[in-house]
Amino acid sequence: MNREGHVGFAMLITFGLLNIFKITHENYLFTAVLIVLLSTIPDIDLRLEVAHRKYTHNILASIIFGGIFGLIFYYVSLGFLAGFIGGFSGAFLHILGDLMTYMPFKAFYPLSNQYYSMKFFRSNNKAINYMLLLSGFSMMVYYLSNVYSP
Numbered sequence: 001m002n003r004e005g006h007v008g009f010a011m012l013i014t015f016g017l018l019n020i021f022k023i024t025h026e027n028y029l030f031t032a033v034l035i036v037l038l039s040t041i042p043d044i045d046l047r048l049e050v051a052h053r054k055y056t057h058n059i060l061a062s063i064i065f066g067g068i069f070g071l072i073f074y075y076v077s078l079g080f081l082a083g084f085i086g087g088f089s090g091a092f093l094h095i096l097g098d099l100m101t102y103m104p105f106k107a108f109y110p111l112s113n114q115y116y117s118m119k120f121f122r123s124n125n126k127a128i129n130y131m132l133l134l135s136g137f138s139m140m141v142y143y144l145s146n147v148y149s150p
Contacts, residue, residue, distance in 0.1 A: 001097045003040050005129035009097040010039035011136025015143040024147045031082050038090030053105035062091040
């Protein structure tokens with residue numbers, strides 16, 4: 001999936017859950033935005049020029065990203081938990097999105113050393129990626145209009 005697909009998928013899931021459970025507190029909205037912003041963090045492997053989907057696309061990496069952002073948020077007085085949830089969930093949703101593509105990878109490492117892929121679509125499929133972005137944006141607008149409309 002590309003950046004637009006990951007951001008859209010994260011918005012769709014995150015704001016969908018907030019809507020389903022009728023969660024309206026500002027702290028959760030802040031955390032939801034953080035999750036969406038960090039949903040592309042596993043693709044840092046592309047910038048670092050290391051093997052794609054090898055080191056940064058698994059459960060262990062999600063926990064590490066959560067820990068890193070938890071510590072950053074702790075030291076800037078925003079709270080460890082918000083940073084951890086944002087980092088972990090953003091990375092985890094990224095992995096779930098990539099599982100739908102053709103390229104298999106060890107998504108559940110270290111729990112499983114097996115390669116997984118649902119093979120629904122190619123990661124560079126522009127139609128799917130923009131459909132996810134539009135769907136996610138629509139879900140966010142729907143949620144915000146339900147929460148903040150008079």
